[in-house]
Amino acid sequence: MLLPALGQARYRAQMADCSGHLRQLGIAYSSYADDYSYTPFVYANGIRWNRLLYPYIYGTGPCDGGKVFLCSGDQRNEEAQLFPGTGCRTSYGINQCYSAGHENDKSYKLWYGVKFARIAKPSSFIVFADAGNYYIGTTLAPEGLGVVNGELTVIQGWCKNLSFRHGSRAKKFNMALADGHTESRTFEAVKHYQWDIAGKWDGSFQ
Numbered sequence: 001m002l003l004p005a006l007g008q009a010r011y012r013a014q015m016a017d018c019s020g021h022l023r024q025l026g027i028a029y030s031s032y033a034d035d036y037s038y039t040p041f042v043y044a045n046g047i048r049w050n051r052l053l054y055p056y057i058y059g060t061g062p063c064d065g066g067k068v069f070l071c072s073g074d075q076r077n078e079e080a081q082l083f084p085g086t087g088c089r090t091s092y093g094i095n096q097c098y099s100a101g102h103e104n105d106k107s108y109k110l111w112y113g114v115k116f117a118r119i120a121k122p123s124s125f126i127v128f129a130d131a132g133n134y135y136i137g138t139t140l141a142p143e144g145l146g147v148v149n150g151e152l153t154v155i156q157g158w159c160k161n162l163s164f165r166h167g168s169r170a171k172k173f174n175m176a177l178a179d180g181h182t183e184s185r186t187f188e189a190v191k192h193y194q195w196d197i198a199g200k201w202d203g204s205f206q
Contacts, residue, residue: 018071018091018166018174019182022128025068025092026176028056029127033116039127041113042096042135049094050083050134063088071130071174073165076149083134093131093161097195098140100204108197111135120199122178126190129175133161137195140205154187159195162187 032040032052040049050069057068063086071091074081081089095110102108108118119125129136132153143157152170154162166172166184174184177194192203 018073018130019184021068021071022092022174022176022182023180024057025053025128026178026180026182028053029176030178030180031056037116038113039110039116039119040094042094042111044112046085048083048085048134050086050088050090071165073170074130074151074163075165076132076151080132080149090134091130092128093133093136094128095126095137095195096135097137097158099196099198100140100201102198103140110137110197114197116178119178119197121193123181124191124194125178125197125199126175126194127178130163130165130173131161132163136161142205 029040040052041047042049069083069088069090069092070081074091078089081091083090097110099105099108106112108114132148132151136154136159138156138160139158141157143154143159145152146155147153148155148163152164154160162173164170164173164187166174167186172184172186174182175190176182192201193199195201
């Protein structure tokens with residue numbers, strides 16, 4: 001009887017720790033947007049989003065922010081956690097999912113940074129989540145699930161790299177939303193429009 005209770009306590013502690021880190025990242029994201037009117041770009045000219053947010057967490061050095069970028073529920077080894085090109089580690093990916101109907105419109109492509117005002121529903125728009133890479137999302141194609149580095153992960157499709165490492169049997173993921181709050185949900189419980197800056201996508205690939 002004691003072992004299940006200890007397991008649940010561990011899950012809750014990891015979830016709380018992870019949510020706290022994501023909350024800090026979400027606030028940093030919003031602060032950056034307040035200063036520049038744009039969301040942080042994912043990668044450009046050798047710079048990735050984590051370097052843009054360092055000053056809003058603390059310091060400006062290559063790995064400042066320390067454990068803020070790490071989830072205690074992330075059981076991958078340090079090599080798998082490495083943030084490409086930085087020598088730092090991360091457990092979270094930034095949302096760069098495509099906005100349906102705007103696939104060829106750069107002003108809607110999160111990879112390059114978009115005007116924060118384009119986010120139609122900040123209270124429901126996901127900006128960061130548990131991930132096996134530093135970004136989430138590739139093309140508007142159906143998702144496929146698989147195990148990568150010991151984690152259940154989306155391995156292809158529109159939210160590629162999203163990882164599940166929380167809750168009973170690790171079926172949930174934690175996320176930060178554009179208004180700064182955090183949530184924990186199963187994949188099925190999150191609406192497709194929450195990944196879309198236009199707040200309209202219904203999950204159709206037509």
